[in-house]
Amino acid sequence: MTAGSQVQDDRTGSIYVAPSLSAALDALADYGPAGAPFAGGTWIMRSPIRHEPLRPHYVAIGKIPELSAIRIGKDAIEIGAAVTHAALAAALAGLPEFAVLAAAAGSSANPAVRALATIGGNLSALDFYAADCMPALLCLDAAVEIASRDASERMSLADFLKRRSTFQPGRLLTRIIVPRTERKTAHARLPLRKSGDYPVAIVSLSVNVDTASHVQAVRIAIGSVEQTPRRWGRLEAALLGAVLDPARVADIAAELAAEFTGRDSVEVPAWYRVSVLPSLVRRAAATALAN
Ligand SMILES: Cc1cc2nc3c(=O)[nH]c(=O)nc-3n(C[C@H](O)[C@H](O)[C@H](O)COP(=O)(O)OP(=O)(O)OC[C@H]3O[C@@H](n4cnc5c(N)ncnc54)[C@H](O)[C@@H]3O)c2cc1C
Known part of the structure; x- marks a missing residue:
C-alpha cells in the first residue's frame, strides 16, 4: 500500500486516507471484500441504524485532488x-x-x-x-x-x-x-415535512423548446418512487412536439402514473409516492420554463 495516513477506529477497524488515486485503487484491491471507499461518510455512519455491518477497512478518498x-x-x-x-x-x-x-x-x-x-x-x-x-x-x-x-x-x-x-x-x-447543450432544466422534490427529510418523490426534467415553446426534446427522470430511479419514457413521448404547458403536462402525467409501483416504507405508503407525481411534474415544467 502506498504512503498515506492510517487511522485505527475502535468501531470501524481501519481508515486509510489515500493520498492519490493510484494509492486508493491499490488499497481497495488489497482489501478486497473487507474494504470499501469512504467519501463523506454520511451513509456509512448510519450503517448501525440500518443494521448493516461496517467493513473492517475503509479507504478515504476525500484528499485525492x-x-x-x-x-x-x-x-x-x-x-x-x-x-x-x-x-x-x-x-x-x-x-x-x-x-x-x-x-x-x-x-x-x-x-x-x-x-x-x-x-x-x-x-x-x-x-x-x-x-x-x-x-x-x-x-x-x-x-x-x-x-x-x-x-x-x-x-x-x-x-x-x-x-x-x-x-x-x-x-x-x-x-x-x-x-453541455442548450436546454431548460428543473428539479422538483417533495420532502415529507420540510428540508432535511428524504424526498417522497423526485421529478427531474430537461427539455428543449422552440421559440413557440413546442417541445423538441425532453428527458424526465423519476426518483424515490420506486427502488431504482428511471426515465419516464411514455410521458416524454406524449410531450414531444406539443407546447410545454404545465397544466396539460400534469394531466398527462396523471393518466400515465399507474405504470409506477411505489415503494412502501414506514414514512410513506406506496400509493402516496405515485399520487404526487402529476403535481411535481407540473412544478418541474413551470420552473424549467422560467429558468
Ligand atoms: C439526515 C440525512 C438526510 C439526507 N437527505 C438526503 C436527501 O434528501 N437527498 C439525498 O440525495 N441525499 C440525502 N442524504 C445523503 C445520502 O443519504 C447519502 O448519505 C450520501 O449521498 C452519500 O454520500 P457520502 O459521500 O456521504 O457517501 P459514503 O457514506 O462515504 O458512502 C456511501 C456508499 O458509497 C460507497 N462509495 C462512496 N464513494 C464511492 C465512490 N467514489 N466509488 C464507489 N463507491 C463509493 C461507500 O463505500 C458506501 O458504500 C442524507 C443524509 C443524511 C445523513
Missing part, C-alpha cells in the same frame, strides 16, 4: 466523485442548463450533510432509494467512469445503475461526465 475537482469545459462538465453536494451546487450556480443538478445538490438533506456528502457517494450507496442527484443526472444524459487498479471503464449512468450491485470489490467511481 482529481476526485475533488469540477472541470467546466466547452462540451461537457466533469465532476470528481468526491465533490460535495455543497461545492457542486456552488459551482453550477449561474449555468441554467444545469439548474436541475444545482437544485438536486443544493436542496438535498440539510447544510451540514451537504457539506460532507459527495456526488459519488450519492450514486454508489446501494439500497438508498431517495438519491437526489441520480434522477437529475439521468435527465442530463450523464456518463460515469469506474476505475480499478488495472482498468478504467466509462458507461452511461443508466448502465451503471443496472450494473453497480454486481461490481467486484476494488472498483471506484471516479468521475461523472455531463454533456
Whole structure:
C-alpha cells in the first residue's frame, strides 16, 4: 500500500486516507471484500441504524485532488466523485442548463450533510432509494467512469445503475461526465415535512423548446418512487412536439402514473409516492420554463 495516513477506529477497524488515486485503487484491491471507499461518510455512519455491518477497512478518498475537482469545459462538465453536494451546487450556480443538478445538490438533506456528502457517494450507496442527484443526472444524459487498479471503464449512468450491485470489490467511481447543450432544466422534490427529510418523490426534467415553446426534446427522470430511479419514457413521448404547458403536462402525467409501483416504507405508503407525481411534474415544467 502506498504512503498515506492510517487511522485505527475502535468501531470501524481501519481508515486509510489515500493520498492519490493510484494509492486508493491499490488499497481497495488489497482489501478486497473487507474494504470499501469512504467519501463523506454520511451513509456509512448510519450503517448501525440500518443494521448493516461496517467493513473492517475503509479507504478515504476525500484528499485525492482529481476526485475533488469540477472541470467546466466547452462540451461537457466533469465532476470528481468526491465533490460535495455543497461545492457542486456552488459551482453550477449561474449555468441554467444545469439548474436541475444545482437544485438536486443544493436542496438535498440539510447544510451540514451537504457539506460532507459527495456526488459519488450519492450514486454508489446501494439500497438508498431517495438519491437526489441520480434522477437529475439521468435527465442530463450523464456518463460515469469506474476505475480499478488495472482498468478504467466509462458507461452511461443508466448502465451503471443496472450494473453497480454486481461490481467486484476494488472498483471506484471516479468521475461523472455531463454533456453541455442548450436546454431548460428543473428539479422538483417533495420532502415529507420540510428540508432535511428524504424526498417522497423526485421529478427531474430537461427539455428543449422552440421559440413557440413546442417541445423538441425532453428527458424526465423519476426518483424515490420506486427502488431504482428511471426515465419516464411514455410521458416524454406524449410531450414531444406539443407546447410545454404545465397544466396539460400534469394531466398527462396523471393518466400515465399507474405504470409506477411505489415503494412502501414506514414514512410513506406506496400509493402516496405515485399520487404526487402529476403535481411535481407540473412544478418541474413551470420552473424549467422560467429558468
Ligand atoms: C439526515 C440525512 C438526510 C439526507 N437527505 C438526503 C436527501 O434528501 N437527498 C439525498 O440525495 N441525499 C440525502 N442524504 C445523503 C445520502 O443519504 C447519502 O448519505 C450520501 O449521498 C452519500 O454520500 P457520502 O459521500 O456521504 O457517501 P459514503 O457514506 O462515504 O458512502 C456511501 C456508499 O458509497 C460507497 N462509495 C462512496 N464513494 C464511492 C465512490 N467514489 N466509488 C464507489 N463507491 C463509493 C461507500 O463505500 C458506501 O458504500 C442524507 C443524509 C443524511 C445523513
